[in-house]
Amino acid sequence: MRRNILSSALILLLIIGVTSCGSKRKAAKPDVGSVAVGHDLLSTFELNNLDFITFSGRAKANVELNQEKKNVTLNVRMQRDKAIWISVTAMLGIEAARVLITPDSIKIMSRLTSEYIAKPYSYIYRYTNPSINFRMLQDILVGNISLSMLRTDQLQVASSEDDVQIIGVKDGLTFHYGVNAENRPFALNLMELGADQKLEAQFGEYEVFGGYNFPQRLTLDIQGKDMKVSSDMLYNRVEFNKSVDLPFTVPSRYQRID
Numbered sequence: 001m002r003r004n005i006l007s008s009a010l011i012l013l014l015i016i017g018v019t020s021c022g023s024k025r026k027a028a029k030p031d032v033g034s035v036a037v038g039h040d041l042l043s044t045f046e047l048n049n050l051d052f053i054t055f056s057g058r059a060k061a062n063v064e065l066n067q068e069k070k071n072v073t074l075n076v077r078m079q080r081d082k083a084i085w086i087s088v089t090a091m092l093g094i095e096a097a098r099v100l101i102t103p104d105s106i107k108i109m110s111r112l113t114s115e116y117i118a119k120p121y122s123y124i125y126r127y128t129n130p131s132i133n134f135r136m137l138q139d140i141l142v143g144n145i146s147l148s149m150l151r152t153d154q155l156q157v158a159s160s161e162d163d164v165q166i167i168g169v170k171d172g173l174t175f176h177y178g179v180n181a182e183n184r185p186f187a188l189n190l191m192e193l194g195a196d197q198k199l200e201a202q203f204g205e206y207e208v209f210g211g212y213n214f215p216q217r218l219t220l221d222i223q224g225k226d227m228k229v230s231s232d233m234l235y236n237r238v239e240f241n242k243s244v245d246l247p248f249t250v251p252s253r254y255q256r257i258d
Contacts, residue, residue, distance in 0.1 A: 042150060050142050052212060053079075053241045055077065055239070056075075056244050058235065059235040060074075061234075064231070065227075066229075074087070075087040078138065078244070079244065083101065083246055084137070098248060101134065102134070105118065109248070116250050117256065117258075135148065143185060145179070149173075154169040154170065169193070172193050175188070184213055199221070200220065201220045207238075209238045210239070
């Protein structure tokens with residue numbers, strides 16, 4: 001049970017994002033006319049990715065972990081390329097857990113059990129493919145397209161009037177991006193080759209905050225060996241490039257879990 005609480009906080013971090021409201025769109029499969037993505041398309045996506053310094057947001061999330069459902073509030077803060085901080089608040093406004101992730105480390109503190117873990121970033125690979133590095137995790141949380149993922153020889157693109165479908169393989173992962181007419185993603189599917197692990201994310205309800213076209217809603221489904229997680233997250237407050245604090249002080253009475 002103790003490990004489940006801390007692991008749930010980690011998984012919660014992985015399932016933050018935004019999903020499209022309305023009907024699902026079918027993914028267009030590349031045909032003979034599909035072409036490998038070029039420098040111009042990469043530049044287009046880079047220009048439309050969110051180029052921020054800091055991020056702060058609050059969201060309501062409905063989370064289901066192995067058929068156990070929870071309703072929580074998430075406060076998410078980021079210093080780009082440096083740190084991701086999340087506070088998880090449960091019923092009655094009581095903070096249940098706090099998470100701090102940097103490119104080198106991950107820390108999770110459970111307020112409910114007075115326990116914490118402090119691990120290298122590689123700890124996250126218990127739940128994800130090693131391709132999910134800090135930068136890609138950051139991209140998923142703000143709805144950016146991972147440009148490093150697109151830099152592969154195994155890539156195809158199919159375009160229509162409404163969207164662009166990008167399908168490829170890199171580092172043992174197959175990926176599929178659905179991109180809208182504003183060159184912002186509305187879907188991301190990841191599947192590990194030769195393993196029963198996959199991640200499906202949908203981004204939607206885009207709104208402009210301080211000049212940033214941000215998806216307020218993210219739904220995410222993660223399936224792996226003996227684990228199934230789903231989340232529906234909706235932001236009700238978003239700020240960019242404001243000063244953010246990332247407090248993470250573990251009380252001396254807390255027990256460290258290995």
